Amino acid sequence: MKSGKLFILSTLAFILGIFYVLAVILAIYLWITQSPFSSQFLYYFVPKDVSSVIILAPIGLVLSSSLYYVLRRDVVKSIACLLIGGGIGTIAMIIQTLVVFANIVDATIMGEKLSIEKITVGLLRADSSLGWAAFLLFLTSILLYRKLRNTLKNNL
Amino acid sequence: MVGKRYVKVALTGVPNVGKSVIFNKLTKGKAWIGNWPGVTVEKKVGKTEINNHEVEIIDLPGIYGLTAYSVDELIARNFIVEEKPDVVVCIVSAINLERSLYLAISLLEMGANLIIDLNMIDIAENEGFSVNHRKLSEMLGTSVVPTIAPEGYGIEELKEAIKEAILNRKINLRIVNYGRDVELAIEKISSLIKKLSFELSEKYQARWLAIKLLEGDEDVTVKVKRTQVGSIILGEVEKLRRRLGEKLGDVGAYIIETRYKRASEITHRVLERIKPVKITITDILDSVLTQKILGIPIALSVLMLLFRFAFEVSTPLVDAIDLLVNVWLHDLIAESTIFPRWLASLLADGVISGIGSVLIFLPVIAFFFLGFAILEDVGYMARVAFIVDKFFSKFRLPGKAIIPLVIGFGCNVPAVMAVRGIEDENDRKALALVAPFSSCNARLPVYLVIGGAVLGAYAGIAIASMYVLSIILALIVGLILRSTLFKGPFTGFIIEMPPYLTPRLDNIAFKTWERTKRFLFKAGTVIFLGVILIWLLSVFGPSGYLGPEALENAALLKRSWSGVIGHYLSIIFSPMGWDWRSSTALLFGFVAKETVVGVMGVLYGVGEEGLTNVIAQYFTPISAYAYMIFVLTYVPCLATIAMIRNELGLKYALFALFYEIVLAYLLALTVMGLGHIVGVV
Numbered sequence A: 001m002k003s004g005k006l007f008i009l010s011t012l013a014f015i016l017g018i019f020y021v022l023a024v025i026l027a028i029y030l031w032i033t034q035s036p037f038s039s040q041f042l043y044y045f046v047p048k049d050v051s052s053v054i055i056l057a058p059i060g061l062v063l064s065s066s067l068y069y070v071l072r073r074d075v076v077k078s079i080a081c082l083l084i085g086g087g088i089g090t091i092a093m094i095i096q097t098l099v100v101f102a103n104i105v106d107a108t109i110m111g112e113k114l115s116i117e118k119i120t121v122g123l124l125r126a127d128s129s130l131g132w133a134a135f136l137l138f139l140t141s142i143l144l145y146r147k148l149r150n151t152l153k154n155n156l
Numbered sequence B: 001m002v003g004k005r006y007v008k009v010a011l012t013g014v015p016n017v018g019k020s021v022i023f024n025k026l027t028k029g030k031a032w033i034g035n036w037p038g039v040t041v042e043k044k045v046g047k048t049e050i051n052n053h054e055v056e057i058i059d060l061p062g063i064y065g066l067t068a069y070s071v072d073e074l075i076a077r078n079f080i081v082e083e084k085p086d087v088v089v090c091i092v093s094a095i096n097l098e099r100s101l102y103l104a105i106s107l108l109e110m111g112a113n114l115i116i117d118l119n120m121i122d123i124a125e126n127e128g129f130s131v132n133h134r135k136l137s138e139m140l141g142t143s144v145v146p147t148i149a150p151e152g153y154g155i156e157e158l159k160e161a162i163k164e165a166i167l168n169r170k171i172n173l174r175i176v177n178y179g180r181d182v183e184l185a186i187e188k189i190s191s192l193i194k195k196l197s198f199e200l201s202e203k204y205q206a207r208w209l210a211i212k213l214l215e216g217d218e219d220v221t222v223k224v225k226r227t228q229v230g231s232i233i234l235g236e237v238e239k240l241r242r243r244l245g246e247k248l249g250d251v252g253a254y255i256i257e258t259r260y261k262r263a264s265e266i267t268h269r270v271l272e273r274i275k276p277v278k279i280t281i282t283d284i285l286d287s288v289l290t291q292k293i294l295g296i297p298i299a300l301s302v303l304m305l306l307f308r309f310a311f312e313v314s315t316p317l318v319d320a321i322d323l324l325v326n327v328w329l330h331d332l333i334a335e336s337t338i339f340p341r342w343l344a345s346l347l348a349d350g351v352i353s354g355i356g357s358v359l360i361f362l363p364v365i366a367f368f369f370l371g372f373a374i375l376e377d378v379g380y381m382a383r384v385a386f387i388v389d390k391f392f393s394k395f396r397l398p399g400k401a402i403i404p405l406v407i408g409f410g411c412n413v414p415a416v417m418a419v420r421g422i423e424d425e426n427d428r429k430a431l432a433l434v435a436p437f438s439s440c441n442a443r444l445p446v447y448l449v450i451g452g453a454v455l456g457a458y459a460g461i462a463i464a465s466m467y468v469l470s471i472i473l474a475l476i477v478g479l480i481l482r483s484t485l486f487k488g489p490f491t492g493f494i495i496e497m498p499p500y501l502t503p504r505l506d507n508i509a510f511k512t513w514e515r516t517k518r519f520l521f522k523a524g525t526v527i528f529l530g531v532i533l534i535w536l537l538s539v540f541g542p543s544g545y546l547g548p549e550a551l552e553n554a555a556l557l558k559r560s561w562s563g564v565i566g567h568y569l570s571i572i573f574s575p576m577g578w579d580w581r582s583s584t585a586l587l588f589g590f591v592a593k594e595t596v597v598g599v600m601g602v603l604y605g606v607g608e609e610g611l612t613n614v615i616a617q618y619f620t621p622i623s624a625y626a627y628m629i630f631v632l633t634y635v636p637c638l639a640t641i642a643m644i645r646n647e648l649g650l651k652y653a654l655f656a657l658f659y660e661i662v663l664a665y666l667l668a669l670t671v672m673g674l675g676h677i678v679g680v681v
């Protein structure tokens, strides 16, 4: 199997992974120091519930590992990392979107005023914004997987 | 057989072969659930009609073999040998043939009138091989029906085969040849049994008894010993075993091995490769998912997503129910003038609140089960069990223990229910008793309020520590239970890793509904009754009827039975410095943890909103942390205790109640002690 495409894809995954890790580090840092979300970027990008790092950190880790495995010529694991990292990233994005949707419905039921601000924050935070990139990555890596599937086991 | 009205058909198979799907297809979902006599393993029975026979289909527990080792296997075996179902259908997985055939062979040896349902042939085909079912049928001497259960492919043929088997009973006792010496011994014992005991040879197949006796099977040995001629037979068995032992080593092991060899031989003869092996999606994904370094973080991420899905996406439903039942309906009744005041209060604050406090959990539970069923159906939960297996085995718990523990973070009631998936009886019992340590959804508000009010910046860490502590407690107490009360060998069952499958909507919907329904009825009734009891304890006091005002008036509530009990509790809790109000709240928390915060609000006379300020005056950081630990550890809730009773019986339910309270007290005391030593007061 030619690994040119895989290399490019894993490099992109690595970069995306770094962004996930960045979100995690910032979230933990802001939580520990209890500092305010001072800049626009921090305010919109970093999840305010620190438990989200348990979701985001592994995604970042797995996505970045893809490049590591390509460099070690382990095609199977590398594609696995793309599929899994991209897949979980996608699911996290879907669930985050559902949460935002649930909040809208909830506010309607409770007769509270809808806060556009809150919705924007919900849709822009790392789970969701990075999740779209993960989704694209996931779709592309499925194409690679299709090719790999036709490889015989013993040829690997 | 023909004239008989009720025909009994038993369904067996190793776990995950698709038995539930086939059961549902055969019975079209018409089933009822009971318990097997004497034990608390679920018994599912359904009805269908085949060729004018009313057929009762009994779903036996999923098992690997027919040893006397686990309850499930014993149940299945006793049912087959003692109740003698007319037909036994053994569901065999085309992708895990050898394992399945071992079970099928054991069934044949028992003298079952067997049919083989060869399921999952579609997956086998995808993986590049097929099972020659004609050859299999020839070798086993039974009919073999290939099926793809979820599509219903082959189900009509299966019914046809059952019909045929009802009319035409066939047995094949000699499916395994154990070699000359052992066969001679089997022959000797079985003719002895036939000669001496009408009782035994009437009830059991003599050959099967002989094999089991030589194998050293405990249950059979005890049963034979109880007969009048038991000692003669067992004497002969002992003699033969010794003689065979000199030649073969451990006779029991030899017999089991020979049976495995036969299963393996048949497997090799019937498996045919149709395409060269290609790498599958399962191979690819498992290369990372079952690996330790990445596998564990991934599992954490996925489980956390499951919780977000369950807790956060369900909020509108929770709030809607809250609004509808606890506010709207409650106020409607409470303020109505049709009823006398006490009745209105009983209905509103007792009955409606009771129903409300159950229903409010329903969305979270249903969402949780939905997500969980998907993970299970895809095949991911088996991987999670696999990666924690090694770590858990240090605590003498199987990897599968992760499943009830994870469910427990949602709600402890279904967590206790989920221990049924654990094969070993000792594991199962130990787990049912430790799963309630998982810090459930209802405990969180208590941590949030107390921690938030008293611990300030440390609240987050304190709350997180509750979750870590809950896992540590579960593992350590599990280890203690497994080494004392539920001793017995640690088996470390091999974890089946089925290939990943696209989840099936109907299967998931069914599982979710089934579990949610059970939660609703089992937990529902108990919580409901508990809330009413608490109402009664609050509107009555030693001085008589206080009236429903007590629920809103701290001074009155102090004079009610709840207040009085709380007062005595506060004496017990004095080392921790909790006053009568926080102690009374604990009493309410006994029924359902989420009431603790509400009750505190009433008792401190501030409502839930103002609570933070008041609590800060009554707790020191250390006594607050001790309170959180106590809430984590003492009795999960009445419904969980009821579920433990359901699974393990009253004795263990009371035991759970007792040891959890004692443990909670000791832990809280330890925290206070440590606090004093370190100097934080």
Ligand SMILES: Nc1nc2c(ncn2[C@@H]2O[C@H](COP(=O)(O)OP(=O)(O)O)[C@@H](O)[C@H]2O)c(=O)[nH]1
Pocket: B013, B014, B015, B016, B017, B018, B019, B020, B021, B022, B062, B119, B120, B121, B122, B123, B147, B148, B149, B150, B377, B501, B504, B507
């Ligand atoms: N592709 C395929 N999937 C199946 C087949 N039979 C069962 N399954 C799936 O295998 C999983 C386990 O089935 P289940 O009935 O829960 O197993 P049980 O433990 O034996 O009751 C479910 O997701 C089923 O949908 C089959 O013949 N083909």
